[in-house]
Amino acid sequence: MTPDYMTRAEILAQGQTRRSIQAAVRSGGLIHVRRDRYLPEGSEDIFVRALRVGGRLTCLSLLALFGVFVLENRRLHVHINPRDGRLRSPSNRKERLDPGSRSGPVIHWTQPLEHPGLSCAVGILDALVHAVCCQTPRAAVATLDSALHLGLITHLQLREVFAALPARFRVLETLVDGRAESGPESLVRLMARVLGCDIRLQVSFDGIGRVDLLLDGWLVVECDSKEFHASWQQQVRDRERDLALAALGYSTLRLTAAKIMYRPDEVLAALRGLVLSRRPV
Structure with a gap:
């Protein structure tokens, strides 16, 4: 469901040349998202935007794509590794991101639990950790209920989610019930x-x-x-x-x-x- 991005070195290793890469970008066969990051033609815009910022899609933005219940989902949520920088606007790879914009993406600066390689999205556990921090307690419980009900996580993985969260959130674990159908x-x-x-x-x-x-x-x-x-x-x-x-x-x-x-x-x-x-x- 979530596409993998490609680096220039990977594309060249497939037998392409610098000129063929440029031609593919001009024709739309490749999307040059940001420096050394390419996506195949037809990739969903939400993944393009997240990768253009400099990270991966996460939190409410990603969970909604999986059909998980989220109470409100109005902004793009992007995970950035703490050591990464050079953030760009989701709509323009040449424009620096304004971190103070209330209409801009929500940035999650954390070390990931899962390492999804070149994927444009974090793993489901990381997305749930971010979603708990981003929502009210009742909305967070409803999101976790939904993920359990859909079979996206197990009860053992639910424990992993809460183990990764600050202690103040752990009281919510006893409230989660995957039997809820909505x-x-x-x-x-x-x-x-x-x-x-x-x-x-x-x-x-x-x-x-x-x-x-x-x-x-x-x-x-x-x-x-x-x-x-x-x-x-x-x-x-x-x-x-x-x-x-x-x-x-x-x-x-x-x-x-x-x-x-x-x-x-x-x-x-x-x-x-x-x-x-x-x-x-």
Whole structure:
């Protein structure tokens, strides 16, 4: 998925000449990203930009390409080895990078856990280490949940991630749960934990199917995304499930992914109101 860059020496070793390299760059067969760094034609722009800066793609920028949940991903994230320098603008290899720009790339100056050779991206463990440092605690847990759920890392590798992080982050390890099937589901689980709920994930009901969360043994919480719940047919099926659950004595709260991610205070207030309504005063 992540392309390998080539150096001039490697291209010459393949039988090319200085002139043929120049011709390939002019025709678009090769992309001259920065000094002594070339990428093949068709390489994704996000890798070109990261390599042009002088490092490798990492953190939220890379994880999003793998389908890992990230709450916000607005800037290019680039890993730079501490000994490296000569950083350039992601859009112009001849222009020096302005490190103070708020719209420029986020630079991660760390020693890598993994050494991916000539790859344009760091390894998945390094990307996760950077992502934990770059996000709020709840967003970081949701990202780690997602990586586990997708099978991109094992529980043993999760320990490696936390071993590489500053000690203040290690409390988050106990909160990670790879059973969560979406980032919004992870975020709601963390809210329910704050409320002291008894939490069960991915609970199956005979003849009805699985639900995202079951809180305190009676409140079903479903985290709906536009991707899977936009059609009227799906909405009808959702309501039929809710009716069937109600017949068994369960209440259902349906939340949109957008509301969970961008209006969390409202979601927390709704959860608190429902949960406390059943608890003894």
